[in-house]
Amino acid sequence: MRAVAVYPGSFDPFTNGHLDIIRRAHPLFDKIIIGIANNSNKSSLFSAEERTQLIEKVLHGWENIEIDTFQGLTVDYCRKKNSRVILRGLRAVTDFDYEYAISLMNKKLAPEIETFFLMADNEYSFVSSTIVKEVARHGRAVSNQVPDVVNEALLKKFHG
Template identity: 85%
Template sequence: MKSIAVYPGSFDPFTNGHLDIIRRAHPLFEEIIIAVAINSKKTSLFSPEERVEMIGKVFHGWDKIKIDTFEGLTVDYCKEKNSRVILRGLRAVTDFDYEYAISLMNKKLAPEIETYFLMADNEYSFVSSTIVKEVARHGRAVSNQVPDVVGEALVKKFSV
């Protein structure tokens, strides 16, 4: 069976922390699916299509990377894609508490699917999509926290 990891998230926006997780996981799997979650109950800055487009530009030319959208439970999406691995990044202990609880529920729902955690590089341990949006909303530079294409999209979004 092909080793496929699903890296789910809202990625609103995609940050250098997300990029770091993918960069380090890339050699570990035959395929990584960056799965942009669609959550109708959550107000997003960027549409799912915009997020997929930006992430696609970030990973242009990379092998083994696919970008997709999904709704519903991550474990159901993993089954649909024949993946037995959910990839998650952890920035701090607070992330661990939340992610651990989700991984336990996922294990109950789909015992064959494992969650792999990668610790964020220290350089990105404070970076979150929420913080990036707030800083950008106030006209401050976030170029060290996001890929260029995302930074440009944030400037456009907030300069209107």
Template identity: 55%
Template structure:
């Protein structure tokens, strides 16, 4: 049976930290589905369609990566896609408590599904989409933390 993993997130916007986890996941699993979550609790800068398009562009070199989006519970999406593993990146110890709670409820809802935690490359451990947006808002150079296409999209959003 092929190993199908889902790397879920808001990706608002995608950063080099995200790409690090996606690329490394693609080296471990037969297929990685990067799933953009429609999160009602967040007010995203980029629409789901824009985030999907950016992710498609920056992962096009990864043959076994597919970009998709979903609503609702991750476990329901996992079952629908016949995926058996969730990939989650951990930047710091502070991420672990939340991720452990999420993994525990996911295990309760889908006992056949495993969560695979990957430590982010130390080079990106400080990086979050929120920080990227804050820096980009003031027209600072973000070229070393996001791909060029994302930097251009950020400049366009902020009219810089």
């Protein structure tokens, strides 16, 4: 039996890089729970409900995928969901430094939970939600960086 993985993130917005990590991790786990972090310290473009709906549209028809929202520590959420794996994507060395520090803290807080890192595909190594939002804010399509439904939602959010 394989494990249940929690893939946490803000997903604001959900990018092709996120989709690539899910596509590649999907055969490795019995189930992937996409945990949309509802961080009160972070100002989000899309509400947690909007992010959930967008991801549901993108992943419509996929089996063994759950989309949920949570607040608080990822390890506490993993315990609640009976998951022993945190799935994380890495784009660059700077991501690794940050994610490695978090994984060490998570290991101290919850020794039974492992962090599983997947390197981003070259095609998506530069894609970040922050950059995508900035480009869309200026009226440019970001259809190469996000699924079509997300591109449409971005353009609508910024330009009605």
